[in-house]
Amino acid sequence: xxxxxxxxxxxxxxxxxxxxxxxxxxxxxxxxxxxxxxxxxxxxxxxxxxxxxxxxxxxxxxxxxxxxxxxxxxxxxxxxxxxxxxxxxxxxxxxxxxxxxxxxxxxxxxxxxxxxxxxxxxxxxx
Numbered sequence: 233x234x235x236x237x238x239x240x241x242x243x244x245x246x247x248x249x250x251x252x253x254x255x256x257x258x259x260x261x262x263x264x265x266x267x268x269x270x271x272x273x274x275x276x277x278x279x280x281x282x283x284x285x286x287x288x289x290x291x292x293x294x295x296x297x298x299x300x301x302x303x304x305x306x307x308x309x310x311x312x313x314x315x316x317x318x319x320x321x322x323x324x325x326x327x328x329x330x331x332x333x334x335x336x337x338x339x340x341x342x343x344x345x346x347x348x349x350x351x352x353x354x355x356x357x358x
Contacts, residue, residue: 237322244315251308255301259283262298266290 263283270277270289278295280288290298319325 234322237318238324241315241319241322241324244311244318248308248311248315251301251304251311255305255308258298258301262288262290262294266294 259282262280263286266280266288267274267276268288270279275291276289278290278292280290280295280298282288282298
């Protein structure tokens with residue numbers, strides 16, 4: 233059952249990462265490849281604002297792709313939120329203790345600077 237829970241969380245995270253990569257690719261490629269002035273010969277007549285205010289002109293299909301990427305932000309955000317909520321609820325993010333380990337410090341005894349002088353540890357009686 234734990235494997236199914238982890239798989240669900242991983243799928244939500246993968247959906248968010250896939251959307252994020254696509255969104256970044258659209259904005260970066262449009263800002264670098266599309267013309268900055270309308271060009272009726274090639275059909276780049278639709279004004280688009282991409283990559284933090286960069287204005288470029290694209291075709292109707294490029295405009296639809298950009299709008300789709302921007303309109304699906306809420307779905308990607310929901311994927312990330314669901315991955316976080318389910319990950320916390322299913323304890324996916326917790327480290328499993330190794331058998332025989334008594335904690336991060338083990339069973340070591342620690343001494344204070346004064347105990348070195350007297351030859352005792354903090355756990356011994358004064």
